[in-house]
Amino acid sequence: MNKSIILHILGWILTVEAALMIFPCIVAALYQENSGFAFLITIGICLLAGIPLILKKPKSKLFFSREGIISVALGWLILSIMGSLPFYISGAIPSYVDALFETISGFTTTGASILSDVEALPKCMLFWRCFIIWIGGMGILLFILAIMPMTGGEGMHILRAESPGPSISKLTPRLKTTALTLYIIYFGITLLQCVLLLIGRMPLFDAITLSLSTAGTGGFAIKNSSIADYSVFNQIIIGVFMFLFGVNFNIYYLLLFRKFKLALKSEELRAYILIVISSIVLIALNIGGPAKFFSSLHDAAFQVSSIITTTGFSTVDFNSWPTFSKSILVVIMFIGACAGSTCGSIKVSRIVILFKALGKELSFLMHKRSVKILKFNGAKIEHEVLRSTNVFFVSYIFIFAISVLLVALDNFDFTSSFTAVAATLNNIGPGLEQVGPLGNFSSFSALSKFVMMFDMLAGRLEIFPVLLLFTPGTWKK
Amino acid sequence: MKIIIVGCGKVGAALAEQLDKEGHEITVIDTKASAIQNVSNTLDVLGIVGNGASYSTQLEAGIEDADLLIAVTDSDELNLLCCLIAKKAGNCQTIARVRNPQYNSELDFIKKELGMSMIINPELETAKDIIRLTRLPSASKIDVFAKGKVELLKIQIPDGSVLDNMQIMNIPARLHCNVLVCAVERADKVFIPSGSFVLQAKDKISFVATPKNALDFFNKIGISTSTVKNVMIVGGGNIAVYLTERFIEMGIKVKIIEQLFERCEQLSERFPGALIINANASDNNVLIEEGIKDMDAFISLTNLDEENILLSLYARKNSKAKVFTKITRLTYDEIVSNMDLGIIVKPKLITADRIIQHARAMQNPKGSNVETLYKIVDGKAEALEFHVSSNSKLLDIPLYKLKLKKNLLICCIYRNNKIIIPNGQVFLKEGDSVVIVTTNTGLDDLDDILD
Numbered sequence: 001m002n003k004s005i006i007l008h009i010l011g012w013i014l015t016v017e018a019a020l021m022i023f024p025c026i027v028a029a030l031y032q033e034n035s036g037f038a039f040l041i042t043i044g045i046c047l048l049a050g051i052p053l054i055l056k057k058p059k060s061k062l063f064f065s066r067e068g069i070i071s072v073a074l075g076w077l078i079l080s081i082m083g084s085l086p087f088y089i090s091g092a093i094p095s096y097v098d099a100l101f102e103t104i105s106g107f108t109t110t111g112a113s114i115l116s117d118v119e120a121l122p123k124c125m126l127f128w129r130c131f132i133i134w135i136g137g138m139g140i141l142l143f144i145l146a147i148m149p150m151t152g153g154e155g156m157h158i159l160r161a162e163s164p165g166p167s168i169s170k171l172t173p174r175l176k177t178t179a180l181t182l183y184i185i186y187f188g189i190t191l192l193q194c195v196l197l198l199i200g201r202m203p204l205f206d207a208i209t210l211s212l213s214t215a216g217t218g219g220f221a222i223k224n225s226s227i228a229d230y231s232v233f234n235q236i237i238i239g240v241f242m243f244l245f246g247v248n249f250n251i252y253y254l255l256l257f258r259k260f261k262l263a264l265k266s267e268e269l270r271a272y273i274l275i276v277i278s279s280i281v282l283i284a285l286n287i288g289g290p291a292k293f294f295s296s297l298h299d300a301a302f303q304v305s306s307i308i309t310t311t312g313f314s315t316v317d318f319n320s321w322p323t324f325s326k327s328i329l330v331v332i333m334f335i336g337a338c339a340g341s342t343c344g345s346i347k348v349s350r351i352v353i354l355f356k357a358l359g360k361e362l363s364f365l366m367h368k369r370s371v372k373i374l375k376f377n378g379a380k381i382e383h384e385v386l387r388s389t390n391v392f393f394v395s396y397i398f399i400f401a402i403s404v405l406l407v408a409l410d411n412f413d414f415t416s417s418f419t420a421v422a423a424t425l426n427n428i429g430p431g432l433e434q435v436g437p438l439g440n441f442s443s444f445s446a447l448s449k450f451v452m453m454f455d456m457l458a459g460r461l462e463i464f465p466v467l468l469l470f471t472p473g474t475w476k477k
Numbered sequence: 478m479k480i481i482i483v484g485c486g487k488v489g490a491a492l493a494e495q496l497d498k499e500g501h502e503i504t505v506i507d508t509k510a511s512a513i514q515n516v517s518n519t520l521d522v523l524g525i526v527g528n529g530a531s532y533s534t535q536l537e538a539g540i541e542d543a544d545l546l547i548a549v550t551d552s553d554e555l556n557l558l559c560c561l562i563a564k565k566a567g568n569c570q571t572i573a574r575v576r577n578p579q580y581n582s583e584l585d586f587i588k589k590e591l592g593m594s595m596i597i598n599p600e601l602e603t604a605k606d607i608i609r610l611t612r613l614p615s616a617s618k619i620d621v622f623a624k625g626k627v628e629l630l631k632i633q634i635p636d637g638s639v640l641d642n643m644q645i646m647n648i649p650a651r652l653h654c655n656v657l658v659c660a661v662e663r664a665d666k667v668f669i670p671s672g673s674f675v676l677q678a679k680d681k682i683s684f685v686a687t688p689k690n691a692l693d694f695f696n697k698i699g700i701s702t703s704t705v706k707n708v709m710i711v712g713g714g715n716i717a718v719y720l721t722e723r724f725i726e727m728g729i730k731v732k733i734i735e736q737l738f739e740r741c742e743q744l745s746e747r748f749p750g751a752l753i754i755n756a757n758a759s760d761n762n763v764l765i766e767e768g769i770k771d772m773d774a775f776i777s778l779t780n781l782d783e784e785n786i787l788l789s790l791y792a793r794k795n796s797k798a799k800v801f802t803k804i805t806r807l808t809y810d811e812i813v814s815n816m817d818l819g820i821i822v823k824p825k826l827i828t829a830d831r832i833i834q835h836a837r838a839m840q841n842p843k844g845s846n847v848e849t850l851y852k853i854v855d856g857k858a859e860a861l862e863f864h865v866s867s868n869s870k871l872l873d874i875p876l877y878k879l880k881l882k883k884n885l886l887i888c889c890i891y892r893n894n895k896i897i898i899p900n901g902q903v904f905l906k907e908g909d910s911v912v913i914v915t916t917n918t919g920l921d922d923l924d925d926i927l928d
Contacts, residue, residue, distance in 0.1 A: 369754045370755070371744075372745050
């Protein structure tokens with residue numbers, strides 16, 4: 001493996017992170033908060049480590065799939081470790097394990113918190129918490145691809161490892177323009193949401209942080225009550241934008257270039273909308289009954305949009321909902337939104353592909369010589385994609401089961417342990433019972449927290465990069 | 478007419494033979510000297526060895542005063558190029574065979590832009606024929622004439638049918654069905670029957686009827702008419718693709734058995750709604766497992782005639798499905814036509830037929846009063862369409878009073894966009910189109926039908 005080029009990329013990651021920390025510094029300066037110095041210290045550490053790594057030219061330019069995957073996995077690890085330092089140094093989060101948990105939860109756009117009183121944090125820390133969600137949503141390496149001078153195909157290996165979904169597609173011939181386009185769309189929609197929230201008379205600081213948090217579908221709020229205290233108008237804005245950030249960004253690209261037909265052809269989008277609408281209707285009927293259907297529609301819609309896009313905001317304590325509604329939420333936790341969005345979880349496209357594969361298998365049992373090509377979005381599903389989707393699903397279940405076993409050692413009730421893992425592996429945030437919208441993750445043991453940190457990273461990077469990091473074969477010559 | 482045929486394969490030779498018989502001056506061009514020799518040994522045609530797309534070769538063949546150039550080489554692009562050059566070199570109509578399905582949706586564009594009279598896709602035409610035949614499940618053949626407005630259905634009278642030993646004139650009274658039997662094939666002979674003709678079981682009768690009457694007629698003579706819902710196709714070539722396309726549109730379930738895995742994948746990609754089986758159909762277990770018994774139609778379209786014949790024989794024996802057999806080779810015609818193969822489709826003959834029809838249509842307006850001439854019943858009889866003019870001797874006389882030639886029948890009158898199946902009381906009016914079926918050749922004028 002070409003370690004020198006990986007170190008070079010890690011150097012870039014550190015430097016970019018240092019640059020990103022300038023924003024919370026500005027926030028600290030505006031609100032005259034002392035904890036801003038924690039960011040300055042961290043910036044120093046990042047630059048000290050990062051600059052030499054960049055300056056040292058890599059010995060060889062060889063860059064293959066393996067290098068790409070390892071850079072991504074290591075990059076995210078280092079990103080989280082460095083990103084957690086301000087919380088720890090400033091004393092905002094006294095335990096380092098907790099600080100790391102909170103940071104990984106942010107970068108992976110999970111939004112699971114160990115804080116019982118969010119409002120006690122300084123503004124700059126609140127901003128950083130939401131900002132890392134925004135960065136993590138689209139991917140830090142994609143950001144670096146957009147700005148870093150890279151040549152050749154190395155970018156594709158990185159994109160493949162970092163982007164969510166069963167298969168990736170470039171939007172433009174040049175990867176750099178693809179990365180830049182994605183970030184421009186991302187930034188544009190975030191800005192739009194922020195403006196709309198301001199129109200809804202939300203304070204500027206809240207509007208910015210909540211927009212960042214929605215865009216990355218993370219779900220860190222800056223109030224203990226999450227979104228419940230904001231006006232209905234603002235709740236609707238956030239609800240709609242969560243849904244929008246769950247749509248594959250390629251579709252926005254197509255819309256931008258007026259290729260409406262192609263955009264509407266997306267099978268995944270149709271399936272996504274179908275799942276969302278049916279879940280909303282079922283939950284609204286279940287919690288309100290036919291009589292109060294329309295009044296419960298708002299809460300149902302917000303919560304479904306929040307959970308399926310793996311954001312994790314809440315306007316009500318859905319923990320107190322009937323079991324059927326809670327079960328729907330748990331099911332859609334595992335579905336997630338579209339591939340190529342900022343969401344976590346298994347993704348609608350994989351679910352659709354798996355369902356089609358099931359249909360094929362059943363028809364194969366009836367006609368053992370039949371040949372059937374599965375199609376998705378009108379194109380043939382390559383055998384490679386089908387295989388990796390199957391393996392992905394199986395490893396997802398394995399990791400989930402093992403994590404539940406390990407977390408169960410803490411001896412909490414079954415629903416709490418089960419949904420805590422579901423909420424972290426699927427990058428959602430809140431689960432049910434103890435980790436419900438009003439609870440938090442602080443009472444878990446250090447072991448459980450490490451397991452969940454692993455789950456969050458595995459969920460965000462879609463398992464394989466993280467697994468490769470822990471495979472001995474990766475590091476052998 | 479002066480006709481140049483480029484490409485002297487099976488279709489080219491069949492065309493040359495037929496057009497030569499009909500009295501045209503034929504020149505054939507082929508790159509292979511042996512192919513030219515074969516044709517010019519048996520037919521009175523001029524053969525030229527050379528590249529048909531070359532200007533000088535075309536000049537040599539007399540393109541400057543030719544009326545029609547027909548390009549039927551193996552290559553689509555060469556055929557188109559031949560036509561393009563001929564168009565520029567001379568002033569003739571052009572016909573090309575283009576079989577690549579990729580050009581299919583663009584044929585109209587090509588035809589128009591290259592100024593061609595006709596582009597023919599043999600596989601597509603074959604598929605159209607098969608589709609037409611599946612509509613009426615038990616009719617074993619349909620000939621179309623009068624520009625597709627009149628259908629001539631051909632069936633074999635089953636054993637024990639009411640038609641056995643029935644006089645034709647008794648059919649309307651006994652069966653309450655308005656059909657007109659216009660040709661009967663018994664053994665190798667073709668009869669144009671009069672009213673007193675007695676039908677026998679195993680006769681192949683051709684009759685004209687409206688689609689509704691035809692269905693009624695089938696039911697009454699003991700031929701089942703359930704519509705086709707399940708089709709099994711063996712061999713996933715281009716014909717199968719065209720067929721499947723239409724069948725799926727019509728809501729018919731299609732099963733395709735194909736040997737090559739890659740081809741199966743392509744088919745499955747194109748037709749998600751069809752069931753594609755990757756197997757060798759000559760293993761009869763495959764056919765049984767895939768439910769040949771429950772099929773309404775079985776179509777064997779593999780590249781091997783022998784395999785198609787075997788498959789069809791098997792299907793005839795083991796299912797009630799309507800069986801179609803594709804035969805590519807035109808030799809051994811007699812043997813094949815005596816086998817129980819259901820409906821035999823010959824893509825090469827279909828191609829030649831269509832082209833000859835076009836050639837006749839080109840020629841006819843010049844000479845006689847024949848509007849169109851169609852060969853029916855495997856070319857053993859002709860259906861001629863005449864326009865009834867004001868000075869015809871036949872006007873306003875009831876048909877039964879006319880003294881018609883032997884082996885000749887007025888089978889259909891086309892008046893004011895309506896098809897009339899005539900009986901003896903009907904008389905002709907000015908402006909009618911009338912279709913005459915006969916085994917006598919050489920009719921030039923409507924009045925010639927009188928003895």
